[in-house]
Amino acid sequence: MASERDLPRVILASASSRRHELLSHILSNFEVQTADIDETPKSDELPAALVGRLAKSKALAIWHKNPDAIVIGADTIVTLGHEIFGKPKSQNDSIAILKKLSEKRHTVMTGVAIISASKNLSKVVKTEVEFACLSTKQIQNYWQTGEPQDKAGSYAIQGIGGKFVKQITGSYSNVVGLPLVETQLMLAEMGIHE
Template sequence: MKSFILASGSPRRKELLQQAHLSFSIETSTVEEIVEEGLKPEEVVQQLALQKAKDVWSKHPQALVLGSDTVVAYQSDILGKPADEKEAKAMLETLSGNIHSVYTGVALCSQEETITFYEKTDVEFYPLSEEDIEMYIRSGEPFDKAGSYGIQGFGAFLVKRIIGDYFAVVGLPLAKTVRELRKRGIHPNM
């Protein structure tokens, strides 16, 4: 059986693949992420996922390598990970009471082929008070997450509803990913 490598240090992606009973190793990509100007969010996440997957695959050409990336987009702005508390607060204020989109891109690289796909999920936040935002920032959760929140943690209290794939918001569209992996000989261990 072909070895399967996750090109990500994300604990959330690791947990999701474990939840799907997949055997894999982890090698974090060290590629400098470069995004072309003027790309749509779905193009950005696929491009970044592909850069990560190709970087790791170049060191393990016999393996199947999965790269992934997630961004939060509000109107025409892509919201990455906040640099500091001030930026986290600004992002949360922007998302407060509004609907935004979360895009997660996936790239699979192997000797046979390279494919990319993405999932878009719309997320609506409750209107957030100053106290809500300050409490969430004090939790420390916003700082390593696109858009300054994590739906799978304490940040769940921010979310009024989602339309789409919950797991894509967490960091990997799990059902689609498992189906694509199965087509390529990577099956859950049952």
């Protein structure tokens, strides 16, 4: 059995406490470094292409500084058709986003990229989420909790925002920010088993 120091360094290229917590369910030892990249969508860039590109860009930015490590990058977006919802810019923006998602099925996509000196793996995982009918008052009250302010799509399924979710099809952890089954399979392909 390999000792801990024989295992490669693994770095999560994310500032998200939710991703950190999720990754700790499948890996006991990893570092966290934040990748500072431009997350602006390119013109006519489709949601899946955007989220895949951002995950790779985050992983590469950290891997270039740590070429001996295995780096995991991830990015999550909420989409309705081809419309992409990032983090809300204001209370009015949050209201507009959640009004659009009210009583509709939307897609949450997380791009995951894992990069090492010898391998480069990436995947985009999609989960369908259906919302109940939301009133303006409910949305305003939700904003006051502080929860939606730094969340893609202006809600957190693992928090208070979970009460808006009528149905989910696919990976729950993907909606939180890191698809666990797929990430674990990719790490196994990189030779990391726990």
